[in-house]
Amino acid sequence: MRSGRDNAEHGWWAGREVLLAVQALVLVVGLVLWEVLSRRHPGGPSLDPFFFSRPSLIWGRVQQWFTSGFIYRHITITAEEMILAFLIGAALGIALGFVFGRSPLVSRIFDPYIKVANALPRIVLAPIFALWFGLGVLSKVVFGVTLVFFIVFFNTYQGVREVDRNIVNNARMLGATEADLVRHVLLPSALSWILSSLRTSVGFALVGAVVGEYLGAARGLGYVIQQAEGVLDATGVFAGIVVLSAFVLVVDLVVTVVERRLLVWKPPAATEEAR
Amino acid sequence: MADGRAGTTEPVAVAAAVGFHGVGKTFSVPGGGTYTVLHNLSLTVGAGEFVSIVGPTGGGKSTLLNLAAGLLVPDAGDVLVFGEPLRGLNRRASYLFQSDVLLPWKTAEHNVMLGLQFRRLPPAEARVRARDWLARVGLAGFENRYPHHLSGGMRRRVALAQALIIDPEILLMDEPFSALDVQTRQIMENDLLELWQEDRKTVVFVTHDLEEAIALADRVVVLSAGPASRVLGEYTVGLARPRDVAEIRLTTGFLDIYRRIWEQLRGEVAKAYAQRQR
Numbered sequence: 001m002r003s004g005r006d007n008a009e010h011g012w013w014a015g016r017e018v019l020l021a022v023q024a025l026v027l028v029v030g031l032v033l034w035e036v037l038s039r040r041h042p043g044g045p046s047l048d049p050f051f052f053s054r055p056s057l058i059w060g061r062v063q064q065w066f067t068s069g070f071i072y073r074h075i076t077i078t079a080e081e082m083i084l085a086f087l088i089g090a091a092l093g094i095a096l097g098f099v100f101g102r103s104p105l106v107s108r109i110f111d112p113y114i115k116v117a118n119a120l121p122r123i124v125l126a127p128i129f130a131l132w133f134g135l136g137v138l139s140k141v142v143f144g145v146t147l148v149f150f151i152v153f154f155n156t157y158q159g160v161r162e163v164d165r166n167i168v169n170n171a172r173m174l175g176a177t178e179a180d181l182v183r184h185v186l187l188p189s190a191l192s193w194i195l196s197s198l199r200t201s202v203g204f205a206l207v208g209a210v211v212g213e214y215l216g217a218a219r220g221l222g223y224v225i226q227q228a229e230g231v232l233d234a235t236g237v238f239a240g241i242v243v244l245s246a247f248v249l250v251v252d253l254v255v256t257v258v259e260r261r262l263l264v265w266k267p268p269a270a271t272e273e274a275r
Numbered sequence: 276m277a278d279g280r281a282g283t284t285e286p287v288a289v290a291a292a293v294g295f296h297g298v299g300k301t302f303s304v305p306g307g308g309t310y311t312v313l314h315n316l317s318l319t320v321g322a323g324e325f326v327s328i329v330g331p332t333g334g335g336k337s338t339l340l341n342l343a344a345g346l347l348v349p350d351a352g353d354v355l356v357f358g359e360p361l362r363g364l365n366r367r368a369s370y371l372f373q374s375d376v377l378l379p380w381k382t383a384e385h386n387v388m389l390g391l392q393f394r395r396l397p398p399a400e401a402r403v404r405a406r407d408w409l410a411r412v413g414l415a416g417f418e419n420r421y422p423h424h425l426s427g428g429m430r431r432r433v434a435l436a437q438a439l440i441i442d443p444e445i446l447l448m449d450e451p452f453s454a455l456d457v458q459t460r461q462i463m464e465n466d467l468l469e470l471w472q473e474d475r476k477t478v479v480f481v482t483h484d485l486e487e488a489i490a491l492a493d494r495v496v497v498l499s500a501g502p503a504s505r506v507l508g509e510y511t512v513g514l515a516r517p518r519d520v521a522e523i524r525l526t527t528g529f530l531d532i533y534r535r536i537w538e539q540l541r542g543e544v545a546k547a548y549a550q551r552q553r
Contacts, residue, residue: 169346170376172364174441175393184389188380265380267423 031055053235061239071224071243078221078247081137081209085144086202090152090194092145097156097190098182107157118150123211130216140217144208151201152194159190195262199255206248221247291319292357292445292477293343299351300338312338314503315352318496322357322444323475327488329540330498331547336481337373339498340447343479344370356445368445369438373453375430377422383409383433384418390441408436413466428459432466439470445477453482464491464520472517485540489533490520497540500547508539 038054040046049057065071100107100114126143133139163186171185194201213222221244228236300313312335320326328336341347342354345364354361356368369390377386384405391401409418412432422430431451438446452460468491471478482488488495489512497507514528523529 164374164376166372166374167376167378169344170370170372171378171389171393173344173346173368173370174390174437175366176389177393180393184381184392185378188378192380265382265421265423267379 049234050232051234053238057235058238058242061235062242065239065243074219074221074224075243075247077137077219078206078209078213081140081144081212081220082202082205082251084137084141085208086148086205088141089145089148089205090201093149093152094156094190094194096149097153098160098186100153101157101160101186101190114153118154122146126212126215129212135216135218140209140212140220143212144205147204147208148201151197151204155193155197156190159193160186162193163189192263192266195259198259199252202251202255203248206251210244291355292322292324293320293479294355294358295319295339295342295352296355297352298342298349298354300335300342300347301350310501311503312501313342313349314505316505317352318506318509320477320479322477325471325478325480325491325493326496327480327482327492327494328496328498329482329485329488329536330504331500331540331544332483333547333551334498334501334543335504336483336498337449340370340449340479340481343445344368344447346370365445367443368447369441369443371434371438371446371448371451373449373451375422375434377430377433377437379422382419382421383414383425386422386433387436387440389437394441404440405436408440409433411470412436426459428455428463431455431463435467435470443476445479448478448480450482451480452487453484460487461521467491468516468518468520485533485536486524487520489514489529489536490518490523495532495536497536497543500543500550507543508536510536 034047034052035055038047038049038052047054100110122143125146126139129139129142133142168181168185171181176184209220210222210225213220214226215222217223217226221240225237225240225244228234228240295316295318298313298316299311301309301311304310316335316339318339328339330336338347342349343356343361343365345354345361356365378389381389384402387405387408388398388401391404392398396404406415406418409415412435414429414432414436417425417429422433425433434451452463455463464487478492480488480491485495492512495510495512497509498504499507510532512532514523514526514532
C-alpha cells in the first residue's frame with residue numbers, strides 16, 4: 001500500500017541506483033557536449049577553447065598538478081586558513097553569544113552595532129585586512145573569522161535564549177549551580193543550534209580563505225585560480241575550480257560525519273510524535 | 276473541611292511541611308496593568324501528607340507550587356518550609372513540572388543522574404543509583420535511550436525518578452499526568468501511590484481533574500477561580516490505603532466525597548469559564 005503510493009509519487013526513477021545512474025548520465029552528457037563543441041572548427045556552433053578550455057585539457061592539468069606535487073602546498077594552506085578561521089570564529093561566536101544571551105543589558109546596548117556589522121558586506125573588509133595583516137595566512141584567517149563569527153554568534157544567542165524556562169527551573173530545583181547550568185543545559189542547547197549551522201559556517205570559513213587568497217596572496221587555491229586568470233589561462237582556472245570542488249566535497253563529508261556523531265539524541269526531522 | 280477563607284485563625288501544625296500564610300502574588304501584564312493571581316491565601320500541608328489542589332484553569336494553582344518551590348517570591352505573606360521562612364530555592368523539595376523538562380541531549384540514565392551530579396557525588400555511584408531508580412520506575416533496560424526514543428508515559432517515569440533520586444522531603448507536582456492518555460495515566464497514578472507508600476513524603480499535587488485529586492490524596496483543597504484565588508474549602512479524604520485508583524472511583528465513599536466537592540467546584544468552574552469568554 002505504502003510503497004504503491006511512493007511509486008505513484010516518485011515514478012519509475014525512485015530507486016537509488018537508477019537515480020545515481022541518471023545523475024551520472026547528466027554529468028557525462030554535459031562533459032561530452034563541452035568536449036565536442038570545443039573541438040569543432042569555427043563556423044558552426046562552438047566553444048572557443050581559449051575562453052572555455054575543454055574537459056580533457058582540464059583533467060590533464062589536474063593530473064599534472066597532482067603528479068608534480070605542485071598543488072599540495074596550496075591545498076594545505078587553504079585548509080589551514082579555513083580550519084583556523086572556523087575555530088577562532090566559532091570560539092568567539094560562542095563566547096559572545098553566551099554573554100549576549102545571558103545578559104539582556106549587554107545585548108540591548110550592543111544590538112545596533114551587531115546588526116550593522118552583520119549587514120555590512122564583509123568582502124569590502126578583505127583589502128583592509130590584507131593591508132593590516134599582510135598577504136600571509138593571518139589576513140585570510142581574520143577575514144574568514146568575520147564571516148564565521150556572526151553565524152555562530154546568532155545561533156548561540158538564539159540557543160541560549162530559547163532554552164525552555166522550565167528546563168532551566170527543573171535543573172535549578174535539582175540543585176544546579178550557575179556553572180552546572182551552563183555546562184549541562186545552556187551549552188548543549190546552544191550547541192545543537194550551532195551544529196545545525198555547522199555546514200554554513202564551515203562553508204563561510206572556506207569562502208573567507210579562498211576570496212582572501214584571490215584578492216592577494218602567494219599561496220592557496222584562490223591564489224592558483226587568480227594566477228591562472230592573470231595569464232588568461234582558462235584551463236588553469238577550471239582546473240583550480242575542480243580541485244576546489246573536490247576539496248569542498250571532502251569537507252562536506254567530514255561535517256556530515258561530525259554532525260551525525262554529535263546529534264545522536266536529536267529526533268529525526270519528520271517526527272511522528274504529536275506532543 | 277473547614278472553610279479556609281482568608282484571615283480565619285486556623286491552627287498551624289508545628290510539623291507542617293509547607294505553610295502559606297496570607298500569601299499574595301500579583302503579576303504585571305505585558306499590555307500594562309496587573310493581574311492578582313493569589314490574594315491572602317493561607318494553607319498548610321502536614322509532613323507526610325498527600326494533598327491535592329484543585330481549581331479552575333488560571334486559578335493560580337501553578338503559582339502556588341512555584342511559591343512553595345521558591346521559584347517565585349510572594350508579594351505579601353510568608354511561605355514556611357518546616358517552620359522556616361523560605362529563602363531562595365526550596366532545597367528540601369523536588370518539582371515535577373507539567374511540561375517535558377528532560378534534557379533531550381542526555382540519555383534516561385544521565386537525566387536521572389543530574390541531581391546527584393549537582394551534589395558532586397562520584398559518577399560511578401550516581402550511575403548505580405540512577406540505574407536503581409530507573410528500575411524502580413519500571414524502566415530497567417532503557418538506561419541508554421534518549422528522551423525522544425521514549426513514549427510520553429516513559430518520559431514521565433524518567434522525570435519521576437529524576438525528582439525522587441535526590442530524596443526530597445517534599446514533592447511538588449504540577450499536573451504531571453495531564454498529557455497522558457487515560458490508561459497510561461491510571462497506571463502512573465497507581466505507581467506513584469506505590470512509591471509514595473514506601474516512605475510517605477509530603478506531596479503537593481496540583482490538578483484540574485477532581486477524580487484524580489480524590490483518588491490520590493489524603494486531603495483535597497479547592498481553590499477559587501481567579502483573579503485573587505483563595506482557598507474555598509478543604510476536604511479530608513478518608514478512603515483506605517493502599518488504593519487502586521481505577522477501582523476506588525467506583526466505591527460509594529469516593530462518589531460521596533466527589534459529589535460534595537463538585538458541588539462547590541462547579542460554581543467556580545462556571546465562573547472561570549465565563550471570564551475567559553469575555
